[in-house]
Amino acid sequence: MTTVEPIRNLQDIKKVENILKCQNKRNLLLFTLGTNCGLRISDILSLDVSDVKNKKFIELIEKKTGKYKRFPINSKLKPMLEEFTANKDINSPLFLTKFGNRLTRISAYFIVRDACRKAGIDYKIGTHTMRKTFGYHHYKKFKDVAILQKILNHSNPEVTLRYIGIDQDEIYKSYENFIL
Numbered sequence: 001m002t003t004v005e006p007i008r009n010l011q012d013i014k015k016v017e018n019i020l021k022c023q024n025k026r027n028l029l030l031f032t033l034g035t036n037c038g039l040r041i042s043d044i045l046s047l048d049v050s051d052v053k054n055k056k057f058i059e060l061i062e063k064k065t066g067k068y069k070r071f072p073i074n075s076k077l078k079p080m081l082e083e084f085t086a087n088k089d090i091n092s093p094l095f096l097t098k099f100g101n102r103l104t105r106i107s108a109y110f111i112v113r114d115a116c117r118k119a120g121i122d123y124k125i126g127t128h129t130m131r132k133t134f135g136y137h138h139y140k141k142f143k144d145v146a147i148l149q150k151i152l153n154h155s156n157p158e159v160t161l162r163y164i165g166i167d168q169d170e171i172y173k174s175y176e177n178f179i180l
Helices: 010-023 025-037 041-045 077-085 105-118 128-142 145-152 157-163 166-176
Strands: 057-061 068-072
Touching (some): 010 025, 010 105, 025 077, 041 128, 105 128, 128 157, 145 157
C-alpha cells in the first residue's frame, strides 16, 4: 500500500475544486466533504441522503474503528449539501454513479487522482489525500495536535503528526535553518 500525501498548498486545493466544479456537483461535493470533514472514504461513500439532508450535524459509526462520530456541517458544505440533496430520495445513497449504484472507492480514487493531476499535483495522491489534507490544514490553522488526534481517532500525537506529514516538514525545516 502506498502512502499518500496531503495537499499542502491552498491554491492547489482551489485548482482541484475548480476542475471538479466543471465536471459535476457530485465530484465537487465528494472532494469538499473529504477535505472539510476528515472522514475516511469508506465513511463518505456510506453516507445516505438522509444523513445530511436538513441536518446541522453528520452522525455515523466509523467503519474502521466502530466508533460513533458526530460533527457539525460547516458553512461551506451546508449550501452544497442543500442544493445537492434538494430533489434526491431521502433513502438513496448520497453519492451515486450514473447507473444509480453507490459510488465505489475505485471510482472515487479516479475522480480525486485525475482532478489532482489536471491541477498539476504530481506527488502521491489517493482518496486518503482528502483526509490528510483536512488534518494538515486543521493543524496549521489551530496548532492543536490533541484535538486533531481526537478528530482523526489516533492513538497518540506522534501518530497524528507523522500521518499529516508535519514531522517530516519540521525535520526539513530544521535542516534548512541549521547552518554551521
